Amino acid sequence: MRFDTALGLEARKGPLASIGKFVLYAMMLVVFTGPLFGLLISAFSTTLDPTAFTLWPDELTLENFAQAGEKNVYLYLLNSFVVVGFGLLLQMVVSVFAAYALARKRFRGMTFVLLVMLATMMLPEEIIAIPLSLVLADLPLVHVNLIDTYLGMILPVGAWGFSILVMTEFMKEVPVELEEAARIDGAGELRTFFTIILPLCRPALGVIGVFGFTMIWDQYLLPLIVANESSHWTLPIALRSLRSDEQVGIGVLLAASLLALLPSVIAFLAFQRQFMRGLTSGAIKG
Secondary structure, eight states, X not given: OOOOOTTOGGGXXXXXXXXXXXXXXXXXXXXXXXXXXXXXXXXXXXXXXXXOOOSSOSOOOSHHHHHHHHTTHHXXXXXXXXXXHHHHHHHHHHHHHHHHHHHHOOOTTHHHHHHHHHHHHHSOHHHHHHHHHHHHHSOTTTXXXXXXXXXXXXXXXXXOHHHHXXXXXXXXXXXXXXXXXXXXXTXXXXXXXXXXXXXXXXXXXXXHHHHHHHHHHTOOHHHHHHOOSGGGOOHHHHHHHHHHOTTSOHHHHHHHHHHHHHHHHHHHHXXXXXXXXXXXXXOOOO
């Protein structure tokens, strides 16, 4: 499938237009991929000067990654995977069930619920940092202290207004006639949800999966509040610590930065098809 560019370049023909498009695309490629390629090369090379990024190193080495292991970077990477794995799973489960209730059920106060979710998206993290720390230190009703635990970093990201709203709007476009036909055939509500609604929402699941992964993976303030011991640090906290450590070379920091970048890229590639379908589909045709 071909898409016209915003500049209307597809409509321009001829050798000069082809050369102009080639130069423009090449410049865009350098601007967007140049820093990433420089990070990749510098992470595998001996870099002593923080400003000495090179695209043609004299030799490649794994010394930076070995030193990163000595600084417990791989432990922090594992912590990040634990938090993002369980956090994203919980977030997607909460999003699909909450969206189904908002899209298919009618109850008093539904508009107020939607406004509250929108309000949570408008509040900066710094505003809720202190109340969140107090709640995690003494969880209401059960009175459990979640500070310095994985659960304290997972539960707060379990519900995200963006994911719920995306799934709600997508489920509203699923034809109600499909559910009515399933119920006529004897399917219950849960079976209808899992066999009819959820499979049709795979594009939306790809969208909230990519955005949810990135949101949880990039969390800095929440792990900073929860993790008192360095053994519970996630990779964003570790990067800040490595940057302030004068004994850590720039090569180790670049290696850790590359490790922090790769999971987000892999997650996007894994959900790419559903992600693009979710962005381009305005409705589901029955």
